[in-house]
Amino acid sequence: MINKLVDKIKKQNAPVVVGLDPMMKFIPEHLKKAAFAEYGETLEGAAEAIWQFNKAIVDNIYDIVPAVKPQVAMYEQFGIEGMKVFQKTVDYCKSKDMVVIGDVKRGDIGSTSEAYAVAHLGKVQVGSKKLSAFNEDFATVNPYLGSDGINPFVKVCKEEKKGIFILVKTSNPSSGEFQDRLIDGRPLYELVGEKVAEWGSECMGDDYSYVGAVVGATYPEMGKTLRKIMPKAYILVPGYGAQGGKAEDLVHFFNEDGLGAIVNSSRGIIAAYTKEQYAKFGEEHFAEASRQAALDMIADINGALHK
Numbered sequence: 001m002i003n004k005l006v007d008k009i010k011k012q013n014a015p016v017v018v019g020l021d022p023m024m025k026f027i028p029e030h031l032k033k034a035a036f037a038e039y040g041e042t043l044e045g046a047a048e049a050i051w052q053f054n055k056a057i058v059d060n061i062y063d064i065v066p067a068v069k070p071q072v073a074m075y076e077q078f079g080i081e082g083m084k085v086f087q088k089t090v091d092y093c094k095s096k097d098m099v100v101i102g103d104v105k106r107g108d109i110g111s112t113s114e115a116y117a118v119a120h121l122g123k124v125q126v127g128s129k130k131l132s133a134f135n136e137d138f139a140t141v142n143p144y145l146g147s148d149g150i151n152p153f154v155k156v157c158k159e160e161k162k163g164i165f166i167l168v169k170t171s172n173p174s175s176g177e178f179q180d181r182l183i184d185g186r187p188l189y190e191l192v193g194e195k196v197a198e199w200g201s202e203c204m205g206d207d208y209s210y211v212g213a214v215v216g217a218t219y220p221e222m223g224k225t226l227r228k229i230m231p232k233a234y235i236l237v238p239g240y241g242a243q244g245g246k247a248e249d250l251v252h253f254f255n256e257d258g259l260g261a262i263v264n265s266s267r268g269i270i271a272a273y274t275k276e277q278y279a280k281f282g283e284e285h286f287a288e289a290s291r292q293a294a295l296d297m298i299a300d301i302n303g304a305l306h307k
Contacts, residue, residue, distance in 0.1 A: 001137045001162045002205035002212075002234060005099045006259060008066035014298045015254070015305075017067040017101060017236070018290075019266025020057070020089060021074045022050045026271040028283045047081035054089045056287035057270055058096060061294050067099040069236075069264055090136055100136045101165065101236065107142030107149050114152040121164075122156040138163040140214060140236070143192055150199055154211065158203050163210040163234075166199075168192045168226060171216025171239030189222065193229040200233050208234050208260070217250055217263065224252035227260070235261040241268035241297070247304035258305055269293045 009015050024032070024046060032049045039045035058068070068089075075086035093100050106116040120139040123130035141153055141164045153164045169179055169189040179189045193213065200209030209232045215223045217239035227235070235253050240246075240263045253261040272278045272293035273286040281289035 001099065002208050002210050005067060005137075005163075005234070005262070006205070006208060008097075008099060009259065009262065012064060012066050013302065014065055015259070015262050015301060016065055016294065016298055017069050017262050017264045018057070018061060018065050018269045018294060019103070019238075019264050020054055020068050020070040020093075020270065021266040022053050022270065023074060023267075024049070026267065026274070027053045028273070028286050030284065043078050043081040046078050047085045050075070050078070050082070051085045051088060053270075053286075054085070055092060057290045058089075058093055058098070060287040060291040061269075062093070062096040062098050064291070064298065065098070065294050067101055067262065068093050069101040069103050069266075071103040071266070087134060090134060094135075094137075099138070101138040101140070102134060102136030103140050104136075105140050105142050105167065106153075107144055109145050109148040110152075113145075113149050114155075117153045117156040121153070121162045122160055136162075138165060138212070140165045140167065142167050143195065147195075147199075150195075154199055154203060157210040161210070163212060165212040165214050165234075165236040166192070166196050168196060168213040168230075169215045169219055169222050171218045175216070187222075190225065190229060193226045196233050197230045200230070204232065208232055212236055214238065215253065217246075217253075220249035220252060223250070227252055227255070231255070231260075233260075237261055237263045238266075239264075240301075241265045247300040250301065251304055251307075254305060263297075263301055265293075265297055269297065 027049050031052050035049035036045045070089055075082040090100050102120050118124050119133045120136050123132050143166050180187050196213045200211035203210040212234035214236045215226050217237045237253055269290050273289035278289040
């Protein structure tokens, strides 16, 4: 799957991923009104509004953006109905040949880690059959429990030719409380980066590993260091735009071939219609605003990469 991701990034000349993180406050009133008219102000009604929102955005970006990253918490908050829409969204994006990164941030050990890996990337045994559940192409994983938590994911990645992105240096302001702590004179995130490179060496695609890393756009100098530590790991870069990460700061996350990183924007794309810059589209045409925001992001990042 890492090969497919790299190929799509090359073909579309777009090292970007759109985070499908649909909060109700982002969903236009006409979608909520229609959903509530059919299902009432219920969890099912909320789920229907989210589905229509996601579908419209995907229909407007699939030909210019290689990947999406649905954040599972935004669906879990609506219970079973929300998780049905998570699954529906994953399936729909894959039907459009988009790469799906499940932002699930799982991290456990033993049989629990195996179950998480099977749920999101693998196949579960049901009688005589093996069946896929959520079936994303990649999943995000928390490495805090060490190799016991990562190895089951690596095993499934090998079996299914899928991938993971391991949290190394996250974009949030308090990430340094733990991730920047010095151990034997070195910050913890560097040691985690070394483990990512080690785990990734066991499962390589053509040029990059199935094991990638999450490194926030808000820490460009750390990204520069980690790029050297993990030369074969694809880096998923959150924090662009709304969180303050700028395109010119991201150059060092990439390798000299212009590959090696994929930059995420969530509300900057899906809620673009709420911004003054895209107000001309109006709420009714929210998905067209999202497409324009995605085009602008692609141009911004490519402009910085090719200076």
